Amino acid sequence: MTHHGERVPDHLLVRIEQRDDPVSVVSEDDARKRSIAYPTLMWSMPIFGFAQQVDGRWRILRLTADEPQHARDGLASHFRKLHSELPKIDEHATERAAYEAAYEAAYELLDWEPLDELTVNGLHYRIIRAQPFIRMGPDGPEPPRPTDPDPYPPGKAERVASSIDGFVIDPTVGTGLTDGLVRMEMISGYLTSEVVSDNVRADSRRALTTHPNVVLLPVCYTIGGYVDGGWRPRTAAMYPTPQAARDAGSFSMGDVALDENTPFEHVMAAYERARAAHQPPRTDDFEVQGVLCRVTRVEIFVRVGPDGPEGPRPSDRDSYPPPARQVHDLREQGLMPDPD
Structure with missing residues (x-):
């Protein structure tokens, strides 16, 4: 990014490095080819988590929540x-x-309180917001790249830890040419679709000023399904490797066809039997009950400003109050009995 002065502030810096080692060269070539084959970038719903400030940088502790309050509940569990x-x-x-x-x-x-920042035992914590996106091409969403690590065989990928937990959000770290270009594109990206509300569009535009840089997080994977002429997420979860996505996302409770009057314990027993008999695929394209599925590559970015990563926006969906407040309100409305 251009900056007039002696030194570009850290929160505005995008450092692109020329990497000549064989692995980087092949990865850059993969990225270039995929940007041509899958040229359309599609944003999905934001995700939320919590981070801790360490030595001036922010380290992600967890990033799996679909709403800010779920991330706050996760931070409370972390303190417990x-x-x-x-x-x-x-x-x-x-x-x-x-x-x-x-x-x-x-x-x-x-x-009790929907707090997005607090300091505990001398350490600063923040609820953070991240934006996943996928690449789409004529044949659907982008699958894993040949250079994406996928070290474990089917059924063994659950041992892989999340590559996002512990990730340090540092805009000054050098990046390859392709990722640098993606960052530059995301820096100026905001929602313009008429499908979303005016408040969502306004908050998206405002973030360009309050948090003018982005940092790319480690790539994740999910499973998409081709239904009614279009690609839809088969699962909302994201996984650290392609095989972890195949293992967990290629089979779900919905794949167990049972009568709605079946007792719950029979449903669970049938699910466990079917899960045990399920053979996770190794290919990126496979079928589940006649539905074409694909392991889908998910990229994620966090917007950053002078004070660190972006937190929840006023327009973000935040459906529920904190748990103790919710219980209190339900009792006030007579919808929950008082404790004994």
Whole structure:
């Protein structure tokens, strides 16, 4: 990005590096070919998570929620976990008590208030917003690339940890030419579709100013299905490798055909039997009950500004209040009994 001054601020920097090692050269060639074969970029619904500031950078702790409140609930669970894992050592009892009190206050506060930022035990946390997108071509969504890592055989990919958890959002890290061009395209990208509301379009346009740079996150994968003449997500989940997507996304509860009057325990037993008998595919294109499915490559970016990654927008869907507040409101309305 252009900047008039002695030094480009970190939050505006896009550093493109020439990489000549064999792996980078092949990956760049793959990316170039795919940008031609799958030229249309399609944004999906945003996802949310929480990050922790470490040494001036933000490290993603989790990014799986479909709404901001679900991410806040996840952060509260994170504090509960930290609270439970504090070492029980007598000589540090006073220090431990202070940490316990801070974690307990944090998760109890999140149970009542929809907070997007807070500092706990000297560390700053934030609810963050990310934007997934896929590439589309004449034959449908982009499948995995030949250079995408896919190390485990069918049925064994669940051991792969998320490549996003722990990722540090750093706009100053150098990137290859193709990813650099994608970043430049996303930097100026905002929603213009008449399908979304005026508020959504306005917030999308405003983010160009408040968070004027983007950082690409590690690639994920999902499963798409060709239904009624168009491609639709078969699952909302995203997975760290193509085979992890095949293992988890090529079979679902909906694939177990049972009568609606079947008892629940019989449904679950049938599902477990069918899941155990299921053979996850290895190919990127396969059929499930006559429906063409494809492992789909998902790219994700986070907008960043001078204070770090973007948080939830006012127009983002946020359907529910925090859990304790929700219970309180239901009791006030007479829709939930008082506790014994």
